[in-house]
Amino acid sequence: MYLRLTDEQKMVQETIRKFVENELIPLENEVLRNEREGRPSLSPAKLEELQRKAKESGFWGINTPSEYGGADLGQMMQAIVSMEVAKTFVPFTFGGSADNILYYGNEEQKEKYLIPTINGEKKSCFAMTEPDAGSDTQNIKTTAVKDRDEWVINGEKTFITGGNEADFVMVIAVTDKERHQQTGREGVTCFIVDRDMGWKSEYIDTMGEWGPAALIFDNVRVPEENILGELHGGYNLGLEWIGFARWIVGARAIGAAERLLQMAIDYSKERKTFGRPIGDRQAIQWQIADSAIEIEAAKWIVLNAAFTLDQGEDNRHIASMAKLYGSNMGNRVVDRVMQIHGGMGYTRELPIERWYREARLWRIYDGTDEIQRMIIARNLLKGHVKVGQFI
Structure with a gap:
């Protein structure tokens, strides 16, 4: 090593x-x-x-x-x-x-969607989450019904990143209700759907600067050749898309936390109370020390998740750890940094409040804290991962 x-x-x-x-x-x-x-x-x-x-x-x-x-x-x-x-x-x-699952497209799809996306000529989004199916992907209600050489899609997706700007969407829909009800995983398919085929997007206002979209599909007709991957094989594509992005959340949290911690260190040297810099106070020192330790720990989990992928190995377990620990670490650090800055940290004169609002999202999207804990515990309880082994 x-x-x-x-x-x-x-x-x-x-x-x-x-x-x-x-x-x-x-x-x-x-x-x-x-x-x-x-x-x-x-x-x-x-x-x-x-x-x-x-x-x-x-x-x-x-x-x-x-x-x-x-x-x-x-x-x-x-x-x-x-x-x-x-x-x-x-x-x-x-x-x-481009989205990792776009590389599963056939040559025609790559020419029409993948390459223009790489070149910045088109924007894509991925739609799996629904009003009643967030982390519970088995509860997907959006359907695609075959009509000769087309599929007719009906349903609603929500909290879709980039959905307001996208030229096309990779949408997961149920194509075999019976199989989906029996297994919860099979019977769903991923379709590439151009905006001009008829789907609409609506802006969702949030407490942060992230502006996701609700996507509405009302009898949207999609040609057979727009199936991405295999018919009824959309669930695995969806998991691959989500799993790939998961550990990146931890990486982003680390970068933001490092910048915020440096802001706190600089401020604690300048701000004085009772004639001394607040950095001389043990209460401030401990917050700085705890933040530095947690950032370092999160960094190694994230790098392990990335390294595992580079080895061609399954990184889903460590990716869940990276996402869970990294996102929570980021929330703790931004909270401490705001506390160190006192009233100034709470004002809009400094960007700490913006980071504070953004950080709260890290614990929700791409799989909530609760889902990550469920995945980690399940892997351990079922013996997929052994305590003490290198992962």
């Missing part, structure tokens, strides 16, 4: 860190102002400019296969990049990527 970054990984980390410091962090005040006035965080032109600069730096499609023009740097590098980019709340992602 070699528990250090390689020279290449250090170089990438430093390059990304400089990009964040020089290009993104200076935009934070503008982003806060835009969000508070109800405007988009970044204009399309500004986002395009940032992605162009990122592409010129060689970071286009971090994990996209080289055959599609990506950097194909692997999951460990993806974790490192995610941590660094999360040190700012400016909503930026490196372009040149």
